[in-house]
Amino acid sequence: MPVEKVNNSSDLDAKVPSCLQLTSIGNLTLTSDPSHRCVKAKVVRKGPVISCPQRDDVEMLRAEIKEEDPLQSTTEHTSINVIFFDTLAKDFSQSVTQGDIVLIADFTIKKSPTFLRDNLHPCHLEMDNKDACIYVCPSAIPGPSRSEAKYIYVPLNKLKSKTMVNVYGVVTFFKQPFPSRGSDYCSTLKITDQSDVKVICTIFCKKLEDHPLIFRVGDIIRLHRFKAETFRDSITLMNTFGWSTVTFNGIIDSPIVPRTSSKSFYFGEADKRTVQKLRQWAANQSLCSDLNTSLSSVQPHMYFDFTCQLLAKAVMDSRCILLKVWDGTRCQHPLLKVAVAPDELEGECTLAKDKMNLTANVLVYDNHLEVARDLKPGAFLRFYNLHALLQKAPGQLPDQPEHLSFHLHGGTVYGRGLRSLPAETPDLLSLKSVLEKHVDLDEHEEVNDGTLLEIWYTPPESIVLPNNENPGAEADAGPAYTADALPAATHFWETSKHTDSHSYTTDNLAYPIHLCRMSLDLWGKPEHQEETHAKAGRTCKLHTERPTDPDEARTSDLLATCEHNTQRITLAQVKRSTPPLSCHVRARVKKYLPQQLYQCLKLFCSKCKTMKDVPDDSAVANIFLESARDNQPCDEQWAATSSANSREPGRTISMHVSKDMVGESSHMQLIFIEGITLDEISVLSRDHKNLVPVRSENSKMTRMDLTAPFLFSGKKRYYGCKECSQNTFENPVFTGVETWDELAVAEVLGVQMMQYRFLIQFELDDGTDRIEALLWEDAERFFHISALDASGCQDLQDKIQTIMDTIQPPESSLEEHPWMDFCLSVYTVKDNDRKKVCYQITNTEIVKQ
């Protein structure tokens, strides 16, 4: 049943079916039985129709409705979010506008995932039944309901001084309203039209809300009752009595939605045509300002317009407010962290986003404080002429890179300012789609306050543990995230829901089985891949190739390709082929998983073929804390021991060196250390090549739990396999080893070392079909980066992020993704005694243009 319109609010009441009871929003709870209830309320916010990846891309729309006359005046929550799905979303979008009163029934009541953020209502309503009941009473019907008013619009080149005119124009410059020296706020803008004349307009008005709603250069504005005057030999326009303005966005083919504070205004077909013509004309004039600067593309010293969402704010002093914002992209430069006491911060904790270099700290000064003060976290913002500046963090050493900060300086030159954008404006569509990709991050923050989430395998110096411990993490907890906590990765890890362990073995998971059995069954050993190609007379010379079809090509610095002599086939043909097969395809990467790239780094035991996630720092830190607690230094005959008191009373840090090594240079020695924290060993390992954390058991030295690294070497950490390593080491022999590297250390400790590996799943699309292909065995070759090196190096992690951003550019549609050549291996694996066809990207490299 589509949305049905009625003429007035009382008609809505008449529509309440006799079997239903009108319910107050405040009375809705998770345990309410919705089957006999309906709700009547005003639509105060209407979002766009978006597709929902968690529900097979079904279309959805979120609206906030507010009770006009709460049935119980004491009720706390008078507003609630309603999510409409599928055709209901489209019907609602087309038939309902903000301000309308709606009557809805046949909804389900769910827990609101945004309650902590919006504080609206602990529940939200979902409507996905096509036969659901929605009646709407329009608030006021704008448009030509009154007699056709005749307005004559004067082209900008025909303006005569001292005349009253109506004009249409495209905005080429504007300033947010600012207080004049007189009694009013002043808006300054410059407009142009097909006559190509530019005219400055000035609007004086006491009320901020009555000033024109201009969001960007390129918007279209209609001015009624403006006075043309000559100033310095140019015609200018100024508002006069009875003036009004209406603005529209300038995006061709987007809905023509008037923006105005006027209570009533005339807007007819002729106006629509004028707007369309101006949009068309402006599109060819390159008037539009560059709004494409994202946090990932901003460079130091730039002045730029920036569209983002406010996460949190804090008043720094009487002339400065800090706005913590994000646009879902990662900055290429380290971002300045601004320390604010939690109780002085309004909004969400941004710790996790800070660590991922996603949070921009914007310092807002002087005249902009008035706007900043009223902003609420969650609001969408646009900064105009924001300044990116390099700054040294407090206490930063001279040779360390400076951090990027953002200043909205005082004044309004070049249109400097900021404003909040209505959530439903089409300007925000791309921003919202990028932010939605981080929905997992939000969930995580709500559940775990963000401290558990790390970007990649975080280098030791960035460990953050509240009060130096984390009671939530168990010593042997494995990764600190679960499939449930990270919805974006659930498809990738869906099988992990069925196991308590986060180790993936060949016995219980379909997806690692593919990997492991592939190497065992199909190729036997890695060299076999080379043999396959050699037999076929192909070479694996890899080069750079840019797609020759300009329609297909997207300018990019990086492309992947492999060049064999085999003919390229389509993905549809790949799917019809009989494995095993090695073939070439040209396709676009529709998406890849995990989107949080730190999750693509795995630990792999080549002996038992087990794969596990790199343990979270908080879990590792906890193992260290447990081991250090009440630790009595061990006493080994083979070791020379020295001890020191830690800063904490009762904790002793002891270092042991084999007596055979005493006298050698300390940074080459193999040093065993106990009673230490993860923080401390991370700092120490900067100057020591081989630090082995140990603990004492009955005065005997023993290894720490293998969830923790068994060896720290510079910024690298090495892990051992719990299954394949010896229980512990006894009477280790240190003689006969010339150089202590990780292999030698592992051997003397009886540890089966785990290898770092990359694992990424690509969804490839070439228009004929789609397949999901893994990048696994040849992943290091693909990136030209070793997984081990990446594990301890932020620059390499950033490089991989950059490559992935090139392959699947953020904020872009599939058509904008570059075409790439892949070499694909098609093979079968047994999955619960059934054969399953799998695909893996092999022999393919990213090559710089």
Add this chain to the structure above:
DNA sequence: GTTTAGGGTTAG
């Protein structure tokens, strides 16, 4: 039916 501003980078 007055006045304001009439674009063109802070310097934290």
